[in-house]
Amino acid sequence: MFYREAGDFKTSYTADNQTFPIRFDRYRYYIVLAIGAGIIPFVITDYWASAILIPFVIYAIAAIGLNILTGYCGQVSLGTGGFMAVGAYTSYKLMTAFPGLDMITITLLSGAMTAMVGLAFGLPSLRIKGFYLAVATLAAQFFLVWVFNKVPWFYNYSASGQINAPERLILGQAVTGPNAEAWAKYLFCLLFLFVLAWVARNLTRGAMGRQWMAIRDMDIAAEIIGVNPLKAKLSAFAVSSFYVGISGALLFTVYLGAVEVGEAYGIQKSFLVLFMIIIGGLGSIFGSFAGAAFMVLLPVALKVLLVDTMGWDTALATHFQFVIVGFLIMFFLIVEPHGLARLWALMKEKLRLWPFPH
């Protein structure tokens, strides 16, 4: 009934291969896009921007990045927080050293720098995999945070070791610093998310994505059919780090504005992004969005529900939240390892057949 395929004819390979082959689905995508870019910026408030929308957009970028590496290429990484820190500190150094540079260039360069660092830490993946690789990337996490704490050059020798994002404009509109308007910050991040998600979607269903997935499913078989593991693994590390670096840069420049590396980019961040892709769905771009939305919304929703509406004690509500998140992770790992994305796909399948289930 919904998702009707009848009459939706494909007459070319291009039409048959599009991301949203069903017309209804395609229109829904356009509508979401129109609301996201055309309506939300006009109604956004400071609270919605800084509590929900901007973190969602930024974490969605990080989740896509980690999903490329872990979900598509099968290389487990616990170094996400450290790579985000590389993006943030690159942005900081560029912003303070070249005040004239525009924010888009700075953010892209931060991604590029993180890609290079990610490439270096991806080298062990050629020899080790699974748990052992997870430990190697964990080392990256601790090493990077330690470096940014240890070397004063990275934080411009400031007394407290904090880095602060100075105000920078795009087309005369501040996007960083305290005077930036909520809608400008939101649109700036959304622009990156849109382009990066588009690129990721097309990368993962092209030749490169097929190589990644072949490596993920069975690396020896992939090698036999002609996939170069060196190229496939390292490209996954580079692309993934690029995404993660951009999200780390945006988290610092646009969202937080002042950052302390151990606190903002600690191991907690790595776990948070990992939980996002587990709950959202490994190996799915939509899953990255769903997971990020879920993990950003859940604490806020629980706070509003338990504390503001039901008048619970704040500490009790916070402890309760740990229980819920832990339970959900177990639930998804046991019941639906492919996460929210799989639930969404199942629902679509059911709606396509409705009202005739057989």
Add this chain to the structure above:
Amino acid sequence: MKKLLTTVAAGAMLATPAFADLMFPDLSYRTGPFAAGGIPFSDGYQDYFTLLNQRDGGIGGVPVRVVECETAYNTERGVECYEATKGDGALVYQPLSTGITYQLIPRATADGIPLHTMGYGRTSAVNGEIFSHVFNYPANYWDAASVMINVLLEENGGSLEGKTITLLYHNSAYGREPIRTLETLAAQHGFTLTQIAVDSPGQEQGNQWLQIRRERPDYVLFWGWGVMNQVAIQEAINIRYPLENFIGNWWAGADHDVASAGEAAAGYRALNMNRLGDMPVFAEIQQHVIDAGLAAGDGTNLGSVLYTRGMYAAMLAAEAARTAQEIHGVGDITPAMMRDGMEALVMTNARMEELGMPGVGPEFAVSCADHGGTGQAIMTQWNGTEWVTLTDFISPDDSVTGPLVLEDSAAYAAEAGIEARTCPAS
């Protein structure tokens, strides 16, 4: 997801109440590795406002409303709390976290809401010409470092020449704050300063104490918070470091920090920015708040070190609000008026006595140029069962901290593009 969004939206609408009261947000943390310090502080902060409501009907006849928001000492949660409460008429923010303070300084300044970071946060916010909306009276970290060295100077006959002093600090903005002052003081007084960092939250300090055991510094100055304090004190006992020479700052000298070690920790010293001991106000809180079942916590923290400090913070906020009401002649003040009140705040011994807390803090007066108070602190010591006060309020060496404040605030102004205000000469 849609349902979740609807719930959030519905909740956000429900949570917007009417004005006509004085709203003080309490960014507390009752969970996580720093909860041991966050709970008593928040209890004291809220209970004092409850007392004012119950006994006096609020401040200047206007009732006080405290909105609590859990940050778990996490900056992102802190920002969320700030954004969630600022539109509600929040008069002043006390984040009780140096990390969150750094986040909020530019935001709060842009929004015109004052920030009171009592004894923590960005030290150079003392300079009111640059930090128009940030206050850190009555004392700050650089004062604390200077007071500690002054105490040591007095104990060593005025000279620390050739001594070795180790700074053991929480590896964050909070812990790094005193480094610059101590380096300057080391050059001035000829002692050797070594720095040992402990990564947050600080449950693991084996390596650091191995180094201390090897080097045996004459003194260890300690900048810790939360679970890190208990661990450090236990480690000091384990390596038999003389506890009299192990001195914490005012966030490392609360009851729960030493309680687990108990008798063994006797001799450990810590600074305090406010006085300890029994005060008439506690009896009133017991009567009007705790016995009435209105306490923020379970009431067992009454009179503890951090409870007293939370209450002191609430008292300073209430006094500033009262000052603001007098200046502007209205009861229902705005954040902008609150800022004026904080800038005109004068704390005298007579007033503190009147409030039932004689000598709880040093006498000081805030001015347009000086948002920092006198910077005086007392030295306290754990005798195995309770904290005892060793000294009267000791002054820091302003000739050391003053130039550092000017230098750091000028650097901030240049970085953030702020024009300094010109304050009338006082």
